[in-house]
Amino acid sequence: MEAADIAFVVICAAMVMLMTPGLAFFYGGMIRVKSALNMLMMCFITMGISSVLWVLYGWSVAFGTDVNGEGGGLFGNFDFIGFQGMLDLDNTPELLTIAVFQLMFAVLTPALISGALAERVKFSAWALFVAVWVSIVYFPVAHWVWGEGGWIGGLEIDGREVIDFAGGTAVHINAGIAALAAVLVIGKRIGFKKDSGMRPHNLPMVLLGAALLWFGWFGFNAGSELAANGTAALMALNTMVATGTAVLGWLIYERLRYGAYTTLGAASGAIGGLVAITPAGADVTPMGAMAIGLVSGAACAWAVGLKYKLGYDDSLDVVGVHLVGGLIGTLMVGFLAIEVGGFAQFVLQAIAAGAVLVYSFVVTLLLALAIKHTIGFRADEDAELTGLDQVYHAESGYDFSQSGGGSAAGSAGDRIPAATQTGDKKVDA
Amino acid sequence: MEAADIAFVVICAAMVMLMTPGLAFFYGGMIRVKSALNMLMMCFITMGISSVLWVLYGWSVAFGTDVNGEGGGLFGNFDFIGFQGMLDLDNTPELLTIAVFQLMFAVLTPALISGALAERVKFSAWALFVAVWVSIVYFPVAHWVWGEGGWIGGLEIDGREVIDFAGGTAVHINAGIAALAAVLVIGKRIGFKKDSGMRPHNLPMVLLGAALLWFGWFGFNAGSELAANGTAALMALNTMVATGTAVLGWLIYERLRYGAYTTLGAASGAIGGLVAITPAGADVTPMGAMAIGLVSGAACAWAVGLKYKLGYDDSLDVVGVHLVGGLIGTLMVGFLAIEVGGFAQFVLQAIAAGAVLVYSFVVTLLLALAIKHTIGFRADEDAELTGLDQVYHAESGYDFSQSGGGSAAGSAGDRIPAATQTGDKKVDA
Amino acid sequence: MEAADIAFVVICAAMVMLMTPGLAFFYGGMIRVKSALNMLMMCFITMGISSVLWVLYGWSVAFGTDVNGEGGGLFGNFDFIGFQGMLDLDNTPELLTIAVFQLMFAVLTPALISGALAERVKFSAWALFVAVWVSIVYFPVAHWVWGEGGWIGGLEIDGREVIDFAGGTAVHINAGIAALAAVLVIGKRIGFKKDSGMRPHNLPMVLLGAALLWFGWFGFNAGSELAANGTAALMALNTMVATGTAVLGWLIYERLRYGAYTTLGAASGAIGGLVAITPAGADVTPMGAMAIGLVSGAACAWAVGLKYKLGYDDSLDVVGVHLVGGLIGTLMVGFLAIEVGGFAQFVLQAIAAGAVLVYSFVVTLLLALAIKHTIGFRADEDAELTGLDQVYHAESGYDFSQSGGGSAAGSAGDRIPAATQTGDKKVDA
Amino acid sequence: MKLITAVIKPHRMDEVKDALQAFGVHGMTVTEASGYGRQRGHTEVYRGAEYTVDLVPKTRLEILVEDEDAEQLIDVIVKAARTGKIGDGKVWSVPVESAVRVRTGDRGPDAL
Amino acid sequence: MKLITAVIKPHRMDEVKDALQAFGVHGMTVTEASGYGRQRGHTEVYRGAEYTVDLVPKTRLEILVEDEDAEQLIDVIVKAARTGKIGDGKVWSVPVESAVRVRTGDRGPDAL
């Protein structure tokens, strides 16, 4: 790997890192104020959990040489446990470069799921879910698609290979269907479909999140080339084009159906477009990217209404945006791909998508059930009504009162911070 | 183009992309809460519109080979319509790289204008304005300055050429004077000069916007070298120096005149400095950059008061900051440029600035008049008083109430989201 | 310096630039609403002051060839005053590249201190403090550690050298101990330990700041290699790993001791981890980075309680996070460093840390005393109670009222902006 | 005429609104408030400092009614707002001397 | 003494303040409120869900006045706040038993 490529990919990794906080703001702004911090924390905690597991075994499972040999391709070997044997800096800078870049994907993917579970799960149960889910779903699936010897990456029909440039299957379809499985187990928020107050508490924050995601996604998409070249440039261009078009697609749909161009729609359309172009952007023309953007923007705008009809409470539309957007991108590139596009390619794409769909759905369902029936997944009713911020995080999101802690969010009455009184004993003793 | 330069420019493109949301926050925070989302959306929508037009014909008009031949230089040919013939990834990565980088400029420039029109125009009229304005003003002017054969880029006096490294004329003077033309047509906000409530609703958001703009501007300025070399490094250094100095310049001016160092002044000074160094930063010493920063900071601080004296309502001071800052940078570099600086260079700069001033002002004025007399440009009085967020976007920016939708921003009374009742029919039928 | 390295470092510089606004939000969100803008401004102003001084003499003092010759190593010469003689762009691009990168460190370091002094100092006194402090503390210390001939950089025991890859001593220990010295002079906030309202006014803003810091820190840490290679990649990976682990470390500590996982704790843990990995990340394995992260997260969580026990009012825990985190990283790498780690290395590290500790503490104490007894450092009591935003910045942070300027933050009664009445005379006359 | 003021738990707002509508009250004025009382607050933790927060969020309603409806309305609100747990709030009434509808200048019962 | 409470449209605040000043009232207390009434709200749209928002932003003023000024003051407010469109708000007065200026301890009319 050349210095230019290392420079490119390391900076792209930092950009992808920023996507997880971006997602936190995107989701957090959509939540009612009383559980907004919880939403932020559900995203942030993945930065801790996935990082640790990545070092311990995640990198090895996902990117170690395939352990099941030819035709197996289910997960990598354990040669890199604890990153051993990878620190020959002069000769293998690329392993480290890819490792830090791909770590960010392992952080982001479980965070994506959190939006579906918003406002109603135990924080500790969520942390456990993340730890197990990345281990038994994400790491293996990443191996299938990108690992050396992974079976999806190795599929071939007529010399054609599955196109999943930056993670339509491994990231978005995977997270989207897992979100569906999880909410089926967890159930609906109190007041779902009825409560008049379930609206975003901070739309500028949603837009901030969308903006950081959009920015970071250039790293996610173009960086996936792992080199600075024409393909990376095309991917970057198509990322912008598809996303911009998807914003228009969503807004047009909303204008026709509801008579308004909403801010939330613009932000959501952007994410829909980004999701859809992720697998496809390196293999289509800018005109093709526009088509993908337009379709994904409008289709996601339609799909977010499904939960009301079908009755599952995917709070922040992880299914409607990531699953639907991911499928659109993965399947449309089957037809639109430069040179190879066509029915055969479409079938290949469908197989890859289907395999991830089934595996992720089944395993996530079992995992969610296991958590539900052991430590319990759902917050109790009181916590949900009061707001999770207070219950799990002992905090309030905002205090704009001049008296400091005055009205809106309560004020501190015990005027001597406990730490000075007795608290310190617990530790210093 | 080498891999290092592709890496550099693609990442700079992502950074410039972030400037448009940055601008949205910078502007949005300065607006009263009731129209803040509208302000954000006026910026965001340019990411959709300009992206689509760029693919369709914008890139070709701006960067195609000049169609009017020697001496004409008014706009490019149409060889790249729909980006055809550009996808030879191995041999022409630089075209795609420049295309994605320059797309971001075509997104940002119309967004700059929106600040002047804040809180009082129809959203659809604004969208139309953006689409036409980039087509007949921005794309041609970009061609003049940067396109192959563009007449401003080709000007020569005594072997000297116009210096506009990253867009003092094409971006800032262009947007600034267009803003003036537009507000002259559109008129003042209800309550301009009188209303006591016209103050920023969220200053930290303004600062966030300024910070993102400042960050992205390194991509904008240094990236305009289209290569990673000493000139890019100098440009980056001067960008920091001029901006920091401009912050001081604005604050000192304010302290002397008003007795306070305002946060809004610090943010505004930063933008003033960034604007002024844009054309100049690659051609002056750091000491020269300090001079440009100091003058632009103080001069913009003075210029934002002009609207009260002269009576045009440039709501968020696009004229006072972008036009004035752009002129200062473009003209000062005439004298300060390393080696070539002097009166001849100054004249060249003035010609370039003047040409853009006149063209952009006249065409924008006609365009704004055309929109005014066809679909209408201005929101009706009720919408302006109630706030545009509700009227055009069917949303409220914030809801911090614990009851969710309780007081400050209203609560939803119809307790069954409409989509579940009848709404879906519209589409599924 | 190759193009790839220039590309890398220039972009890293932009990322580091974003850390100062990031810090502003991180700090600003923790403050009561009435002084939040002041906190933001205390950070922002360093972007102006340090930039100007850097050009004038800072770069030369810090990175000029050592003026005291062998064995001295106290500060650089003045050959680069005003950046003279550095503009041979083709031959010395690296000097400019390093200059812009290192400028960002000179901006950030004094800004770090501001958190300790929150809510109670005169803005002008702070500005003066920054200007003098960077001149007599930061520039020399940076020279010691990184300058050509600096004495800490030149220390050697048994062929071992001090490890301070990206600034554990020069940046974090330096700022942390300076913060302690300053608060000892300035004294406690009114209501410290008693006031029930001293809690963060905007936790999402704190998280935003932490996220921007985290992102920028990749530039800070990996960019310090000044080249895109395996070491930079390892540093980036370790930055992520240590930070993620530190988040967990802090949260686990809090859960055990207080029974809650706080958002503020997650954000603080991240910063603690980032601080600790700064000196160490290029010299430890990812497992070592995890150890550093875990220890720093938990130790900082404990250390922030010290101020209540010992009675100094380090408002936003600059001591507890930057000094403690910086010491942990600087000392732990003594044992953990690949190959060279051991007691000898630890001693070397301790000497470097101790020297900076002593120098920075003493000089800062004298400086703070000097300011206190000349222009005065502390805001008067009324200003502190009313809030510094109004007094020094003539602004209010937020106005969410629909009447615009209605209740929570006061409304403007003088309905004709003063500028239109008489104000302009002051300048135009 | 009477002015009924009710301080209730925020999440009972929808129920109270429905009950009022059913009772035939078509207007009220709402403010965000916070309450201090038997319902002791919770503990918040900020970097090693524990605060017992004793103000809890409440919603405050003001409703003008004709004298004869006052007592009954109070009952309606009390019933709708009740969860049975501590902190459910208070309802009180004060006498009103005059009331005017701004739009029309109507006074007394017509102002409602 | 009387306590006049006025609930008005936020954008009439400046007019009312001017009218009060002209009338000679030099003090009041203002709170942000929201109103529910004949003026039905608007529809908000969030990702495929339409909500009819029926609380609209209002500004709430409280003014202590001497008995003899009360009725006249009500008229002044009503006039200044009126736009003639639905939702202009209400003004009402209640009797006050005692009032004190905190700074001085002055009671009754002197407290104003």
Add this chain to the structure above:
Amino acid sequence: MKLITAVIKPHRMDEVKDALQAFGVHGMTVTEASGYGRQRGHTEVYRGAEYTVDLVPKTRLEILVEDEDAEQLIDVIVKAARTGKIGDGKVWSVPVESAVRVRTGDRGPDAL
């Protein structure tokens, strides 16, 4: 029963709360408010426009008390809230006809 309303400086909140507790009052309802009065505001500066802001932040307390405690309670609040500087606020009381505790339906003194 009486309803005491106090408008005070926000930073006196803690003192007033302590004084109330000492006096034996165990409940109140608090709202954020802003006041207009003798205490003239400050000037704010936004890009060349100076605004004289004449609404200053206040905290507004409502406390229901039995008739016999009312006067004494007013004194307690006045004392605790006083700084002696302009803008310290007002305290007033109005008569209450009935008061109910939502949780139990208790009326009168038992509702407190």
